[in-house]
Amino acid sequence: MAGSALRDAYAAAAVLGCPVERVGRCASCTAYIHRYGPGGNPLCAGCRAQLTASGTASATR
Numbered sequence: 001m002a003g004s005a006l007r008d009a010y011a012a013a014a015v016l017g018c019p020v021e022r023v024g025r026c027a028s029c030t031a032y033i034h035r036y037g038p039g040g041n042p043l044c045a046g047c048r049a050q051l052t053a054s055g056t057a058s059a060t061r
């Protein structure tokens, strides 16, 4: 059953304030985030902060 996962995605969409079809999993920690569409990001804020702290961000510019 994928029902609970779908419900989690809808709950995340409500918290994030974005359409559920734009909700996805963080590529690093698999947390539900606004991943797709305008303003979306494949990483959550926490993982982005970690990447920036480790200096990987300079490689993405």
Ligand SMILES: [Zn+2]
Pocket: 026, 027, 028, 029, 030, 031, 043, 044, 045, 046, 047, 048
């Ligand atoms: Zn993350």
